[in-house]
Amino acid sequence: MEAKEIHEILIQHLPGCVREFRTTTADPFWVVESERIREVAAFLKDHPALQFDMLQAVTGVDRGECFEAVYHLTSLRFGHSVTLKAVLSHEAPSIATISDIYPAANWHERETYDLLGIVFTGHPDLRRILLPDDWEGHPLRKDYVAPESYHGISNAPD
Amino acid sequence: MVQSLKTDEILVNMGPQHPSTHGVLRCLLKTDGEWVREVWPYIGYLHRCKEKIAEKVSYIQFMPYTDRLDYLASANNNLGWAMAVERLAAIEVPERAVWLRVLAAELNRIASHLLSYGTFGMEAGAFTPFFYGFRERETIVSIFDQLCGARLTYHYARIGGVMRDLSPETAKAIRRFLDEMDRRWVEYNTLLSDNEIFVRRTANVGIIPADLAIAYGLTGPVLRGSGVAHDIRKAVPYACYPKLDFQVCIGQGLKGTVGDSWDRYWVRMLEIRESVKICRQVLDGLPEGPYQTKVPRILKVPANEAYVRTEAPRGELGFYVISDGTDKPWRCRIRAPSFCNLSILNRIARNCLVADVIMILGSIDVVMGEVDR
Amino acid sequence: MPGTLTDIINFVIQTALALVGLDYARVPEMLRIGAAMLIACAAMLGYVAVVALFFGWAERRVAGRMQARQGPNIVGPFGLLQLIADAVKILVKEDIIPQTAHRFLFRLAPILVFMGAFAPFVVLPFSETLVVSNLSLGVYYALSFAALEVVGVIMAGWASNNKWSLYGGMRLAAQMMSYEIPMGLAVLTVAVLSGHLNLRTIVLDQQGHWIFSWNIFRGFPWAFLGMFAFYLAGLAGSKRTPFDLPEAESEIVAGYHTEYSGMRFVIFYLSEYATMYVVSALTAVLFLGGWHAPIPRVLAWGGEVHWEAGPVLSALIGMANMIGKSFFLMFVMLWFRWTYPRVRVDQIVYLCMKVLVPLGIICLIGASVWALVL
Numbered sequence: 001m002e003a004k005e006i007h008e009i010l011i012q013h014l015p016g017c018v019r020e021f022r023t024t025t026a027d028p029f030w031v032v033e034s035e036r037i038r039e040v041a042a043f044l045k046d047h048p049a050l051q052f053d054m055l056q057a058v059t060g061v062d063r064g065e066c067f068e069a070v071y072h073l074t075s076l077r078f079g080h081s082v083t084l085k086a087v088l089s090h091e092a093p094s095i096a097t098i099s100d101i102y103p104a105a106n107w108h109e110r111e112t113y114d115l116l117g118i119v120f121t122g123h124p125d126l127r128r129i130l131l132p133d134d135w136e137g138h139p140l141r142k143d144y145v146a147p148e149s150y151h152g153i154s155n156a157p158d
Numbered sequence: 159m160v161q162s163l164k165t166d167e168i169l170v171n172m173g174p175q176h177p178s179t180h181g182v183l184r185c186l187l188k189t190d191g192e193w194v195r196e197v198w199p200y201i202g203y204l205h206r207c208k209e210k211i212a213e214k215v216s217y218i219q220f221m222p223y224t225d226r227l228d229y230l231a232s233a234n235n236n237l238g239w240a241m242a243v244e245r246l247a248a249i250e251v252p253e254r255a256v257w258l259r260v261l262a263a264e265l266n267r268i269a270s271h272l273l274s275y276g277t278f279g280m281e282a283g284a285f286t287p288f289f290y291g292f293r294e295r296e297t298i299v300s301i302f303d304q305l306c307g308a309r310l311t312y313h314y315a316r317i318g319g320v321m322r323d324l325s326p327e328t329a330k331a332i333r334r335f336l337d338e339m340d341r342r343w344v345e346y347n348t349l350l351s352d353n354e355i356f357v358r359r360t361a362n363v364g365i366i367p368a369d370l371a372i373a374y375g376l377t378g379p380v381l382r383g384s385g386v387a388h389d390i391r392k393a394v395p396y397a398c399y400p401k402l403d404f405q406v407c408i409g410q411g412l413k414g415t416v417g418d419s420w421d422r423y424w425v426r427m428l429e430i431r432e433s434v435k436i437c438r439q440v441l442d443g444l445p446e447g448p449y450q451t452k453v454p455r456i457l458k459v460p461a462n463e464a465y466v467r468t469e470a471p472r473g474e475l476g477f478y479v480i481s482d483g484t485d486k487p488w489r490c491r492i493r494a495p496s497f498c499n500l501s502i503l504n505r506i507a508r509n510c511l512v513a514d515v516i517m518i519l520g521s522i523d524v525v526m527g528e529v530d531r
Numbered sequence: 532m533p534g535t536l537t538d539i540i541n542f543v544i545q546t547a548l549a550l551v552g553l554d555y556a557r558v559p560e561m562l563r564i565g566a567a568m569l570i571a572c573a574a575m576l577g578y579v580a581v582v583a584l585f586f587g588w589a590e591r592r593v594a595g596r597m598q599a600r601q602g603p604n605i606v607g608p609f610g611l612l613q614l615i616a617d618a619v620k621i622l623v624k625e626d627i628i629p630q631t632a633h634r635f636l637f638r639l640a641p642i643l644v645f646m647g648a649f650a651p652f653v654v655l656p657f658s659e660t661l662v663v664s665n666l667s668l669g670v671y672y673a674l675s676f677a678a679l680e681v682v683g684v685i686m687a688g689w690a691s692n693n694k695w696s697l698y699g700g701m702r703l704a705a706q707m708m709s710y711e712i713p714m715g716l717a718v719l720t721v722a723v724l725s726g727h728l729n730l731r732t733i734v735l736d737q738q739g740h741w742i743f744s745w746n747i748f749r750g751f752p753w754a755f756l757g758m759f760a761f762y763l764a765g766l767a768g769s770k771r772t773p774f775d776l777p778e779a780e781s782e783i784v785a786g787y788h789t790e791y792s793g794m795r796f797v798i799f800y801l802s803e804y805a806t807m808y809v810v811s812a813l814t815a816v817l818f819l820g821g822w823h824a825p826i827p828r829v830l831a832w833g834g835e836v837h838w839e840a841g842p843v844l845s846a847l848i849g850m851a852n853m854i855g856k857s858f859f860l861m862f863v864m865l866w867f868r869w870t871y872p873r874v875r876v877d878q879i880v881y882l883c884m885k886v887l888v889p890l891g892i893i894c895l896i897g898a899s900v901w902a903l904v905l
Contacts, residue, residue: 026245026464053372056467057493059478072465072478072493076372076388083465104375107501115209130202130530139207140489170694178781192702192876281781283772283873289598349870355773356872512698513875516782 001049001080003028009050014043019087027083034069034086034095041098044073044082051075052082055098058108060116062142067093067118071105088118097123115140167195174203178281178516181526185503187515194515197507199500204530212490217243217457218317220490225311227475227494228528230273233259233266233302234470236315241396242466242477243317247459253398254447255319260397261440262305262314264433265332268339269298270471271426271433274523278423279350281520282359287350294342297335304328317457319450329441336434343431351427360423361414364506364518368417374505375498378473379429380522383409383422390469402439404432419521426523429471456485472496472523492531496524540567571663575652583804588614590865597869624793629692632790636690641791641798643683648802650676651809656731658822658849669730670718673813674711677768680806681707684777684787687799691790699786702876703770703777709883710767716891717761720898721817724750730813734821745820753897758818760887760894762860765810767879769803772868779873811860812853819856822849 007021010030017040020031032040044052052073059070067088074081086095097120099106109120110129117138120126128135137144149155170187173179182203188195208227212220224239225232237259244251272291279287299309305328306314306321314321350356366376371384381388389406391399407428409421459481467476473495482488499522507515544566548554591603592610606613628637651673656662666672681704688700722728724746725736737745746754767774778786788799815821874882 025462029463055375056465056474056476057478057491059489059491061480061489070478070491072476076386076393079393081465102375103373103505104498104501107497111497115207128202130205130207132202139210140213168694177784192698279872283775283779283781284871285594286598286869289600293599350872353872355874355878358878359872359875511876513776513779513782513873 001078003080003082006050006080006082009047010040010043013047014040027081029070029083029085031085031087034088037069037071037084037086038096038098038101040084041071041073041101045101050080051077053077055102055104055108056081058098058105058112060093060112060118060140062116062140064090064142066090067116069093069095069112069118071098092119093117094119094121096121099123114138117141165190172515178277178520180277180519180524183500183519183524183526183529185515185519187512189512192511194507194510194512197504197515199503201497201500201526201529204526206531208531209490209492212487214486216485217247217459217487218453218455220487221316222311222313225313226527227492227531228270228470228472228496228525229310230270230525231263231266231471232310232312233262233314234270234468234475236313237263237397238466238468238470238475238477240315240317241468242464242479243457243459245464245466246462246479246481247317247457249318249453250451251319252448252451253445254323255315255449255451256397257440257444258320258324258449259315260399260402261324261332261437261444262302262312262320264436264440265298265301266312267471268430268433268437269295271430272298274426274471275346275350275423275430278517278520278523279356281516282350282356284350284353284356287346290342290346290349294335294339297338301328301331301335304331316450316453318453319448321450323449324444332437333441336437339430339434343427343434346427351424357413357420359513360420360517360521361418363414363419363510363514364521365415366417366502366506370502370505371417374502376473376502377495377498378469378471379422379425380473380499382407383425383521384417385409385411385421390467390474394467396468398440401443402436404436407432419517422521422523458483458485459487467493470495472525472528473499494528494531496526496528497531500524500529540570544570568664572653575663576649579649579652579801579805579808582808583801584614586804586807586861586865587617587800589862590868591617593862593865594869597866621793621797624796626793626795627790629790631692633690633692636686637790638795640683640687640690641795641802643686644680645683645798645802645805647676647678647680647683648805648809650679651813652805654730655809655812656734656816656821657853658846659731659735660846661850662731665729665731667729670722670728670733670813670817673730673809674715674718677707677711677806677809680802687791688787691787693790695784696787696789698783699777699779699789702783703787706770706774706776706879707768709880710764710887713760713883713887713891714764714768716888716895717757717764718817720750720753720757720891720894721746723895723898723902724754726902730816730821734816734823737820737823742820742825745818745823747818747820750898750901753894753901754818756890757894757898758814760891761817762810762814764883764887765814766864766867767883769806769810769864771803771807771864773871773874774879775868775873776876776879781873807861807864808857811857811864814860815853815856821856822853824848824852 010018017032017036018030019033022029044050052075054074054076056072056074061068067090069086069088071084088095097109099109109123112118113120113126114128114130115138146155167188167190170189172187173184174182184200186198208223211223221239224235227235272295276288276291302312303309306312366384368384368386371381385408387406387408392406407425409416409425413420461481461483463480465476465478467474475495476493478491479487480489507518591613595603603610603613628634653663654666654669654672684703685700688696725733727733747758770777788796
């Protein structure tokens with residue numbers, strides 16, 4: 001299914017959910033209301049004509065003034081894909097989890113939390129996944145400054 | 159008296175240094191004697207924050223870093239990154255380069271699956287498959303040595319083409335190897351695939367039903383082992399794959415249930431054969447022409463974003479790249495197949511034996527360089 | 532003609548003392564027996580070391596041949612330098628005892644294991660005359676000493692204070708204990724057929740014409756099946772692939788010897804080869820005619836019809852036969868190891884309890900009927 005048709009189904013069934021539909025980029029994307037992400041995800045998964053059954057990735061992007069949570073969904077049955085974006089505040093980035101809708105999101109959300117500090121509310125096990133538990137800061141943020149040392153191990157380049 | 163005996167569940171750390179955790183994976187096992195009640199994988203021991211590195215170096219400079227993601231399939235990673243950047247910067251790649259990249263990627267897929275064959279055999283307790291797998295892999299590695307001068311981190315695909323052209327001698331060496339591989343493939347099956355002990359160790363162990371596999375975002379041989387015929391090379395054709403004739407191999411539960419460890423193993427074995435077929439076709443149909451277009455030294459990519467998917471040996475390798483007009487990406491997200499595939503371990507490795515956990519882990523076939531990035 | 536190895540040694544000592552001018556008869560009885568036993572045991576210990584070394588080397592070579600390995604077949608003539616390289620490497624290794632280990636038991640364990648593996652050598656007959664101790668309950672003795680190994684291994688597993696070691700120890704204990712049953716049943720089959728528990732007598736019993744006087748064919752089909760039960764059970768007892776669960780490196784690191792290094796590790800290693808040899812030799816003795824040659828006696832040296840070999844020559848020929856058979860069976864073990872994957876812990880129990888034990892019982896009953904009827 002073409003992106004335009006998907007867009008029509010979306011605005012028809014979930015009015016007010018899509019804030020923006022951008023087609024100027026290489027891959028089109030939808031900016032959705034961050035409060036309604038669960039609703040959108042569940043709808044996309046269950047709608048018989050869409051059936052986005054696989055979540056490929058959850059990505060966090062630091063835009064400077066705000067954060068974005070990006071979801072890549074694809075349908076194995078129909079072969080079409082969507083990219084959803086939710087804009088989050090920079091001070092306290094937080095969005096509801098979709099790990100109960102897509103179990104694949106579990107680790108992706110943990111990773112996004114770990115590296116960008118986006119909190120996924122309702123996540124069953126929101127811990128750091130790649131970095132040690134006592135690590136400070138979130139490295140993928142643009143304002144992140146790498147620490148001088150970690151547990152006495154120097155971080156200075158040779 | 160029996161009731162008064164105290165029994166206890168023990169927590170055992172399998173890894174980060176353990177012979178069969180494929181590097182530095184750490185699994186915490188809750189065991190009750192030989193039974194494993196639950197497994198929690200802990201990752202991150204090989205974390206290098208590649209996504210941050212990508213933001214600090216230019217598009218062209220990041221290419222060698224992709225070698226070190228799934229270090230057993232560098233050529234496939236190179237291909238993915240090159241395609242992502244070319245898509246964003248709208249660079250046309252000469253036809254010959256496209257075919258050469260596919261050749262490298264498929265050879266690398268064979269090498270990667272051979273290694274998986276060997277380690278899987280070793281995890282089952284059979285040593286010999288490991289040496290046999292490595293023997294053929296060695297030939298591929300030498301071919302890559304001729305092709306691009308490296309044996310592990312190839313850096314063969316470059317943005318806008320490939321690094322070097324294929325020489326006639328190398329082409330001959332590849333053909334020789336492909337013929338050899340056909341013979342060896344039969345030998346491999348005699349040694350391991352049909353071995354009664356091996357079948358009993360793997361069939362009906364770690365069954366992943368198709369719906370669960372999809373829900374957990376599994377891709378590659380792990381998904382196909384569950385009977386889902388999903389291959390990016392067919393689903394979202396890229397490079398020269400539409401012009402090639404090959405099959406998507408799926409698990410059929412030949413020795414047990416669809417989606418068991420043996421099926422995943424068997425899908426890899428079948429894919430070796432398909433890749434041999436693809437390599438032959440590529441060598442036969444290799445178009446003439448240049449192998450590299452001119453790409454500026456400082457490649458500035460206009461503001462854009464794209465998610466580019468390729469089929470790496472372990473599944474869907476996705477590069478989600480956001481460019482901002484400079485020569486460095488604003489954000490580069492690497493969707494590593496092993497990362498997603500590993501996330502199902504806790505779900506399927508429950509109430510099984512210690513030996514089964516090893517087989518399940520082996521059949522998922524993760525590479526920690528890619529899981530931890 | 533002297534009866535056993537001890538007698539031979541006594542004879543040698545006597546002659547030597549006589550040359551110096553001492554009367555052997557005046558040496559106290561205890562001292563005489565003690566000295567003879569000591570020398571015989573030392574000889575056997577040397578033999579164990581040679582067997583282990585030889586198979587350490589042979590295993591590398593066989594593996595190298597079967598697996599297209601480069602190293603072991605090209606280091607020195609016939610890969611012999613590999614042996615030296617291995618020895619040097621292992622001897623210069625640091626001997627580590629983990630801090631939290633139980634130091635005494637940790638040290639004691641390898642000794643017990645080696646004792647268990649070594650003790651059966653004493654009753655193994657190499658030829659009619661070459662046997663250290665001609666025990667009337669030889670088979671019983673050999674099997675019961677295998678149990679000592681279990682104690683040692685559990686000790687090693689527990690004293691290492693490592694969970695993987697404990698797993699290995701427990702696995703081995705379960706495995707060896709349960710495989711003693713089919714092993715015992717298979718041995719009983721032979722005992723019923725020949726009516727003896729003395730290994731030397733069992734072999735003497737198999738004297739006759741060609742291979743058909745061997746127990747494996749004499750008690751056909753019971754002893755034939757019994758041999759497979761015995762050999763498989765022995766394979767499990769010596770923890771070799773496909774039954775190498777106690778040291779399954781891909782599952783439990785190295786099992787009970789995870790924490791051992793250097794010489795202590797070598798002792799475990801030696802014990803493994805010693806056990807393998809004992810199993811092979813016992814199979815040869817019980818089922819494959821021991822020191823009897825597989826060729827017709829008419830052609831064989833020592834054939835009563837044409838020509839009687841001297842005691843030395845027939846001892847040597849018997850030894851060659853015996854060692855040849857044992858080595859062949861050991862080679863089969865190596866062959867298994869480099870071909871088969873490992874079975875799972877439930878499968879090993881299944882194989883023992885549901886396949887080998889019933890098979891053993893059937894063999895025993897069948898052989899008993901055979902013994903009554905024939």
